[in-house]
Amino acid sequence: MSVHNMDILSSLKGGLVVSCQAYPGEILFGADVMARMALTAKAGGAVGIRANTPEDVAEIKSRTGLPVIGIWKASYSDSSVYITPTLKEAEAIAQAGADIVALDATNRERPGQERLTDIIRVLRSKYEVMLMADVSTVQEGIEAERMGFDIVSTTLSGYTPYSPNHAGPDMELVGELVKALSIPVFAEGRIQTPEEASECLHRGAYTVVVGSAITRPELITRKFVEGIRQSAVSQSG
């Protein structure tokens, strides 16, 4: 790994990466809004940003100056892999200026039967970016390290048919990956509170990535609305 990338990686150690994502059709969709969201995260102390699409990655990178983990979610009819599924999306994210390109590294067939090892080989030969494996199990993490990824993240635990369906973060997976791997393990997925984020770090996570609990006001509002409704129902009963 280059000195530049080692510096970027160490700037993320023990800190909070905020995932700033909105989809077409959502009220906050658009690179300008996501860049503002990322700037608010930076003002609050975030050490990095995770972002979706080349447009958002480029805008956020140039306006925040923070390290950016870039992904491009895309659906294909022949595969359920959607986080940076093919070389095309991965190259676009690298070209947009991401410091780290994150890809689905689960044990599932990719669109067009592309092979992850081939994607990694091309990315390594053409770009300086670090590569993050979004996994759902320990085995996938071990395989990702073997394939040459720089970082593993627990992003997809609970989102593959064969991984556990926890309501909160998969703390066990964080601990098991930390034990099994020598590359940094990022904790990501359903982290709702500062206490949960700290617990992930206690279990050895290198960095914590939080999205919905910070950057999805519609979901946050709905939680309050549901909570109020349920409490009203239980009081009236």
Ligand SMILES: CC(=O)N[C@H](C=O)[C@@H](O)[C@H](O)[C@H](O)COP(=O)(O)O
């Ligand atoms: C499974 C999947 O598609 N995860 C995505 C990956 O980029 C995002 O939708 C999540 O928001 C991100 O991983 C952060 O997680 P949470 O929003 O739970 O804090």
